[in-house]
Amino acid sequence: MSRKLTIIQAITEAMDQKLSDDQRVMLLGEDIGVNGGVFRATDGLLEKYGPDRVVDTPLAEAGIIGSAIGLSMNGMIPIVEIQFLAFIYPGFEQIVSHAARMRYRTRGQYHVPMVIRTPYGAGIRGPELHSESVETFFAHVPGLKVVAPSSPYDAKGLLISAIEDPDPVIFLEPTKIYRAFKEEVPEEMYRVPIGKAKVAREGNDLSIFAWGAMVRVAEDAAKQIERERGWSCEVIDLRTIYPLDREAIVKSVKKTGRALVVHEAHKTAGMGAEIISIINDEALIYMKAPVKRIAGFDVPVPQFSIEDDYLPTSERVKLGIEQTIQF
Amino acid sequence: MSRKLTIIQAITEAMDQKLSDDQRVMLLGEDIGVNGGVFRATDGLLEKYGPDRVVDTPLAEAGIIGSAIGLSMNGMIPIVEIQFLAFIYPGFEQIVSHAARMRYRTRGQYHVPMVIRTPYGAGIRGPELHSESVETFFAHVPGLKVVAPSSPYDAKGLLISAIEDPDPVIFLEPTKIYRAFKEEVPEEMYRVPIGKAKVAREGNDLSIFAWGAMVRVAEDAAKQIERERGWSCEVIDLRTIYPLDREAIVKSVKKTGRALVVHEAHKTAGMGAEIISIINDEALIYMKAPVKRIAGFDVPVPQFSIEDDYLPTSERVKLGIEQTIQF
Amino acid sequence: MSELTNLYQVLTPDGELLENIGDKLDDAMIVKMYESMVLVRAFDRKSVHLQRQGRMGTYAPFEGQEAAQIGSALALSPGDWLFPTYRDHAAAIVHGQSLSRVFLYWMGHMEGSISPEGKNIMPPCVPIATQMVHAVGTAWASKLKQEKHVSLAFFGDGASSEGDFHEALNFAGVFKTPTIFLCQNNGYAISVPLAQQSASKTIAQRGAAYDIPGIRVDGNDVFAVWLTTRAAIERGLAGLGPTLIEVITHRYGAHTTADDPTKYRDQHILAEEWRSKRDPIDRLRKYMDKHGLWNEMREAALNKQVAEQIDKALIEAESYPKSKPSDMFQHVYAEPTWMIKEQEQELPKPKGERGVTA
């Protein structure tokens, strides 16, 4: 059986099912209890599972993440909600110096099967620091996995995989499209594997790599350019940002010979650079043009009246496609 | 007049001269006063400038960096010492969400002319978390500059530029070579510009990009390979990690047609990827082979008995040169 | 209500004085307090309204907390440093921020965080508790430069759980900076009540952990807030260091316009206990009535003037030149880097100018 759900509903369902399936699973975060989370991702779960398993914490991210590390080491599976990605920074040390390294330093004796969920990305008319897309910070840390779904189906399946993963997973949820559309989502539990990309649209002339809210932007651009110019672009939804699905990237560019990456993150040291490097390593001789990056600019995400101009648009992506194909 | 100094002596001299030159300059950090810093970078400065200007702070990095932000906004020029790079994480939020953005959010009304100095890199037989090389974290943050000298001359000149820079500068000091060698350093104040690379060694067959302690590794490899194979490698000491000196990178690879980046940081999402992307953007058609990355591995820096195996060595660089030239 | 015991109070909810204020607070200041509170409450209601109409983004209302913000900010001198959070525009306004600037902020304008000339009103701080450390730094600099200025940092009850709260108080204690830490304990951090935020019953008691005086004040008593803040300022200027002030108050409305308080709070108790019995404006009005400082005519005139002032500010804000996309490339650094200069060129040109393809 399946029904149509939004991304946020799919996320709630994944947590609900894992809470009921596995007594070790528990939720921690600010306002996730009575209030059901500022985006209502945990709505109804306190009533269902009680305050020992759905915990409203004090307002302190190092405290939340650090105590979740301890909970993990002693047998629990905590799912932490950070209210917005930029508010993870107070807990950055706990993530980088501990969550990511506990398995390593104890040679596998202790590990941290924790998930940190957090909305990320711009486009919701939020105040400053509600719109960041800093996946690079986590992709650069060995010991972490980083996931970013773009659809309800993947959101549920990837979150279940993340909860079952024995290692810490940073789970980035595209705020802008939390409720943007619905999609068929099976009622039962299922897994979407971490580390595997998905071909969101097949094509032959150019490969577009994207994740999260940018997948739709890429698809829009691909549709328009097909109509306008007759070029067929392949859109790859990477889904996992670390470890990247190298095989999928290389396979696609070997076919198309041209590539473009779209991401919201700042261009410099964004994951676009890593994708370019993978292509450089594995498929350089197949490339007919430089790989293009359509990315957030190297400026702080601006106040919301102009945030849409910060974000990659299908217009900018189309221009990039044109420049790449006509190189 | 000039004398031979080590990197650490050059750094002390730069701070000493700026403290005496500009009343607004002050130093903050753990153990930097009576103790002169754990690496003795501030030795003698407390006696000379007193406890109002050379401040032993409590053990709290957010407190140090955050109060330095306030000091900056109210007219001071604080130079913060963080004892080891990994201990900057408690202050990460202050750097990313405030130091880097104060100018932006006040439209230039307030700014943060602060320098954060910290030893970085492996090879000193330190315990865990004393050997990190996470420059990516800062290079990805618009509003910051990131500098990493490789020699006494540059250390002094770049630190003076950093102190005089109206924006926050992360100043990464290569711990392993703090005292490894001496070099002529002028007694007077001079500046080495931020954002400008230096050709450390001229060559025609391949360009090697490096910074900090890796410059010597690159030079060694270049010398050996010249002797062994007769290939001439150009070594570019980038000196500034953000903003990268694109012109110097592009100029060199247009000449050599081959490139290799050496860095201690983990390979994935390291700055090597950004350098590859710059070459992709600007000089792809000149390239005779993929750009090679000889980098720290995608694992936490290991305990010190095997840390040398984590670090790029001239052996690994030579192998990379061979693979690139014989591609 | 246990949280209301042991509070420093000067003006009872009935408008009676509990101590002599004659030599400290003159009638002109009292009238100013009243006028300011009326102004900012009208501003707050207008803003909620504008948000509903889609003329502003998400807005954080402060209604109910006027005495806490006005009482403390009015105690400052012009050159003092103010660190408001996203909820403290009342304080910003009485310290000299223009109403139109505050509107611009909530409209998502790039220039919404500029301090008026000669004032040091910091941008509304979004990451919780982080501004407390800055207020140590600015006060420290004032002290080093021997300038007679204090720094006043607002923060909430929830903020007291963050590590930065601790580090700020500890630094201020060690370096004896003239910093005033003003906690508006409004009982909730979004949905989380103080009892779940900490096992400690008060925020003020934490002062002792840093050898800093910690004072609990009725935050809806504008006299008590003002007098306590003045004393803290004098202490700071005398070189005696920081003060922690906890003022007990309540926000009547939602956390922000995106929040639904009925999910976590009994709005009935709220109305009974706070709005009808302890309102900061009503209370001061009672006092002023008793002392012949106010009358219906002045009230009517004030309301009219306030409405006009707000309307004028709104027109100003709405006719202020919109932020341009290219504004985002300004002020990242003193000198733009090459990537910034180049990326600015990637912005789509305004309609009609495009055609730069290939």
Added chain:
Amino acid sequence: MSELTNLYQVLTPDGELLENIGDKLDDAMIVKMYESMVLVRAFDRKSVHLQRQGRMGTYAPFEGQEAAQIGSALALSPGDWLFPTYRDHAAAIVHGQSLSRVFLYWMGHMEGSISPEGKNIMPPCVPIATQMVHAVGTAWASKLKQEKHVSLAFFGDGASSEGDFHEALNFAGVFKTPTIFLCQNNGYAISVPLAQQSASKTIAQRGAAYDIPGIRVDGNDVFAVWLTTRAAIERGLAGLGPTLIEVITHRYGAHTTADDPTKYRDQHILAEEWRSKRDPIDRLRKYMDKHGLWNEMREAALNKQVAEQIDKALIEAESYPKSKPSDMFQHVYAEPTWMIKEQEQELPKPKGERGVTA
């Protein structure tokens, strides 16, 4: 010395009892305390020596702090969780860590942080104060699983300035976790004395900020430390929540073997006040002599046994298979990622095997 007033003390420096311990501490335990302290002191001296010989890396000595670590760790039950810092190997050893493992740690071996089977001895924590929050989490899990275990986190006086200290105590207070926060106040954070670390005179007084009992103890009195820790454990197991214990002690040596304490500390005062007058081992020896629990023969036998035990552990550590370069690719994840598998191949092959060029 003002920091030595108001301390809970049971055993005076002269070996006199200030209270009856009969029903709580039996002679076997007292002898065990003594033997443990003698063992770890010998271990500590040996380690400093080995570092000087270049057989170990930088080492953090604890001599002088034996009672603080032994007294508290001996109060634990086998399944309790221990969170040592880089200076707390004495505690780790009495809670069950092997001497050879501790040597391996300081030799930079990849396997230096493995807990003995059935014990929960965490790796020495390097980033200051961060382990305090973990000890909230592990204790919380014990409570949720209804396991009767506490978590004991060591930290220093300097650590009390970090935000994590605050967040840990606040969380423990709110969730009433059976966590014992044991501060070894040895007067210095590297070179910085407590008076510059905080304006507060004690760490214990901070408990009140979280409604947690805060107790100050003579840290060189092994009885007082043990009794206080036991009481805290019982409190925790009874569901009454965390306890903050501050034990006053002193490290005789350098911060680490890379440090020169004469730069910041008067070693003469140190020797007078601490080593000769308050030494934790001498003190207990006086008590045992008075009560006929010890004699020169047993002392000689103990010293011999300890020396042998340490030598054996050293041989074990030095003959333990060296870490291999490829070890760094293990245990990053449960399943290695493709980059890890591939990068392992980039390691230069051991001599003779190379020749993979081109």
